[in-house]
Amino acid sequence: MQDKTHLVDEITGHRRMRRNRKADWTRRLVQENRLTVDDLIWPIFVIPGQNIVDPIAAMPGVNRMTVDRAVEAAREAADLGIPAIATFPNIEMHLRDETGSNALEANNLINQVTEAIKKAVPNIGIITDVALDPFTSHGHDGILRGNEIVNDETVEQICRAAVLQADAGSDIIAPSEMMDGRIGAIRRALDAAGHQSVGIMSYATKFASGFYGPYREAISTGGLLKGDKKSYYIDPANGTEAIRDAALDVEEGADMLMVKPGLPYLDICWRIKEAFGIPTFAYQVSGEYTQVKAAAMNGWIDGERVMMETLLCFKRAGCDGILTYFAPEVARILARA
Numbered sequence: 001m002q003d004k005t006h007l008v009d010e011i012t013g014h015r016r017m018r019r020n021r022k023a024d025w026t027r028r029l030v031q032e033n034r035l036t037v038d039d040l041i042w043p044i045f046v047i048p049g050q051n052i053v054d055p056i057a058a059m060p061g062v063n064r065m066t067v068d069r070a071v072e073a074a075r076e077a078a079d080l081g082i083p084a085i086a087t088f089p090n091i092e093m094h095l096r097d098e099t100g101s102n103a104l105e106a107n108n109l110i111n112q113v114t115e116a117i118k119k120a121v122p123n124i125g126i127i128t129d130v131a132l133d134p135f136t137s138h139g140h141d142g143i144l145r146g147n148e149i150v151n152d153e154t155v156e157q158i159c160r161a162a163v164l165q166a167d168a169g170s171d172i173i174a175p176s177e178m179m180d181g182r183i184g185a186i187r188r189a190l191d192a193a194g195h196q197s198v199g200i201m202s203y204a205t206k207f208a209s210g211f212y213g214p215y216r217e218a219i220s221t222g223g224l225l226k227g228d229k230k231s232y233y234i235d236p237a238n239g240t241e242a243i244r245d246a247a248l249d250v251e252e253g254a255d256m257l258m259v260k261p262g263l264p265y266l267d268i269c270w271r272i273k274e275a276f277g278i279p280t281f282a283y284q285v286s287g288e289y290t291q292v293k294a295a296a297m298n299g300w301i302d303g304e305r306v307m308m309e310t311l312l313c314f315k316r317a318g319c320d321g322i323l324t325y326f327a328p329e330v331a332r333i334l335a336r337a
């Protein structure tokens, strides 16, 4: 009688991968990556008014909140151990114009919420985006002149907006508009205003993606957008170009880099981390969130399991943290475990 083990050749017999997978304890011993609450950044949407929590239809479970309610949310996040939040304002339509001038109001909605959260919840980090899209009547991230998003004029304006955000208490400025030269310019502007300790998290590789759809509903820019953002965001086909763009941001003084969207771009996360060894983040954007939620609501996937798996995969791809709308839900699950 032939011994059954001989059906597998000798080499394979010496290298059985399953030996380390055989029990829960072996699996825990060899686990390479772990997700913790320290990996989470929670993006929140802010609206004007008082005591309103307004659900976003395309993002089940995500709300727009007035400043007072955003402060409560920030407190809850801090209590859960979430290190930082990222704020996105839904600016009233009558305040939006061609150049996004409301971004230059010291007391605009984004600065109001920063000030309020800083005061009430001083131990949570606040990350603010300086792109102009919440403020423009055309939904573009920069100033539109004719058919062109003008680079240098936009950079000048976001530098001023960045200083105001830092004045209001923002800890990290996160420019998402992909204009050339912005990181160096923001660094100089912050330093000149005495904000040496305010950091810059560059949306270094932001792709022209369809995954931003629900976000545009959240801040009401969807119907406004004329054309698309392909003249400033990166083509999803291009990996090497993204690394080159990230290299410029590192040179210009970015403290952290971000990849956006997240899951479809894990190769970019990995390449950035390998190339620069700089703190690297991914933004699991609105459309990624919605995909998981929608499938889970239909009973087609196990939503909680898929949520946790996606976030762990960012860690495996070299990310130091993830901006995710799942943050409070995940933090609660991690606290339970």
Ligand code: PBG
Pocket (backbone or CB within 6 Å): 129, 131, 132, 133, 141, 176, 177, 211, 212, 213, 214, 215, 216, 229, 284, 285, 286, 287
């Ligand atoms: C634009 C901006 C976008 C997101 C955040 N800031 C993309 C866009 O509107 O083109 C997307 C975030 C998300 O989809 O979750 N500055």
